[in-house]
Amino acid sequence: MNVRKLSENWKRIEQRVGEAASRARRDPKSVTIVAVTKTASVEIVQALVDLGVRDLGENRVQEFARRAALLKEWLDQRSASAATTAVRPRWHMIGHLQRNKVKALLPWVDVIQTVDSLRLAEEIDAQAGKIGRVIPILLEVNASGESNKTGVAVAAAIHLAEQIRTLRQLDLRGLMAMGPLSDDRERVRQAFGRVRELFDEIVGERVAGPQFRELSMGMSADFEIGIELGATCVRIGSALFEGMELPAEPAVTES
Ligand SMILES: *Cc1c(COP(=O)(O)O)cnc(C)c1O
Numbered sequence: 233m234n235v236r237k238l239s240e241n242w243k244r245i246e247q248r249v250g251e252a253a254s255r256a257r258r259d260p261k262s263v264t265i266v267a268v269t270k271t272a273s274v275e276i277v278q279a280l281v282d283l284g285v286r287d288l289g290e291n292r293v294q295e296f297a298r299r300a301a302l303l304k305e306w307l308d309q310r311s312a313s314a315a316t317t318a319v320r321p322r323w324h325m326i327g328h329l330q331r332n333k334v335k336a337l338l339p340w341v342d343v344i345q346t347v348d349s350l351r352l353a354e355e356i357d358a359q360a361g362k363i364g365r366v367i368p369i370l371l372e373v374n375a376s377g378e379s380n381k382t383g384v385a386v387a388a389a390i391h392l393a394e395q396i397r398t399l400r401q402l403d404l405r406g407l408m409a410m411g412p413l414s415d416d417r418e419r420v421r422q423a424f425g426r427v428r429e430l431f432d433e434i435v436g437e438r439v440a441g442p443q444f445r446e447l448s449m450g451m452s453a454d455f456e457i458g459i460e461l462g463a464t465c466v467r468i469g470s471a472l473f474e475g476m477e478l479p480a481e482p483a484v485t486e487s
Contacts, residue, residue: 335359346408365401445464
C-alpha cells in the first residue's frame with residue numbers, strides 16, 4: 233500500500249475543502265470530511281486513522297461491521313500498549329439500509345445518514361431501544377428528483393421529519409443528499425440548492441430541535457458545490473484513492 237500517496241491525497245482534499253469553505257466565507261472547520269472506504273483494505277483504513285481521519289463511511293452493512301470490529305480491536309491493542317488512548321473514528325452508514333440489516337449495524341454505527349422512510353426509522357428506533365442507545369441520524373433526501381434514486385422526495389421530507397421526531401431512540405441531526413450523476417454543475421447546484429432550502433425550512437419552522445445542524449452533501453466530483461451551498465459534511469471516496477490500485481466494487485449488492 234502506498235501510504236505516501238494516500239497521505240498526499242488526504243492533504244489535498246483537506247486543502248480543497250478549506251479553500252471551498254473560504255470562498256463561501258465559512259470556517260473550514262465547519263465541514264467534516266467523511267472518508268468513504270468501500271473496497272479499500274482494512275490496512276488502508278488503519279492508515280487513514282493514523283493520518284488523522286476521524287470520520288469513516290461505509291455503504292454495506294456486512295463490510296461495515298467487519299471493518300469496524302477489526303479497527304476497534306486494533307485500536308484497543310494500541311491503547312493497551314501505549315500510554316495514550318487512540319482517538320476512535322466515527323463510523324457513518326452512507327449506503328441504502330434495509331430493515332433486516334439494522335440490528336447487525338447498530339452495535340458499530342455512530343451516524344446513519346440514509347434514513348428515508350418511516351418504516352426504516354421505526355425499525356432503528358425499536359432495535360436501538362433494545363440496546364439502550366439513541367442513534368444520530370440524517371434524513372436522506374432525493375435531491376435530483378430522479379425516480380431511480382434513494383431518498384425521500386423533497387415534498388415529503390418535512391412530514392417524515394415530523395414523524396421521526398416522535399421516535400425517542402432517534403436523534404435527527406440533519407439531511408443527506410446525493411447530487412445528480414451529471415457533469416452539468418448547474419444541475420448539481422440546483423439539486424443541492426433545493427436540499428439547502430428544505431434544510432432552512434426545517435430549521436426555520438422548528439420541525440426539528442437545535443441539534444438539527446448537519447447537511448451531508450457532496451462527493452469527490454461535487455463536494456465544492458456542496459460546501460458552497462452549506463454542506464457541513466462531505467463524503468469522499470475516489471479522490472482519496474487517486475493513483476492507488478483498489479479492487480473494484482462488487483457488482484452485486486448483498487442480499
Ligand atoms: C461511494 C459513495 C460516496 C463517495 O463517492 P466518491 O465519488 O467515490 O467520492 C459518497 N456517498 C455515497 C452515498 C457513496 O455511496
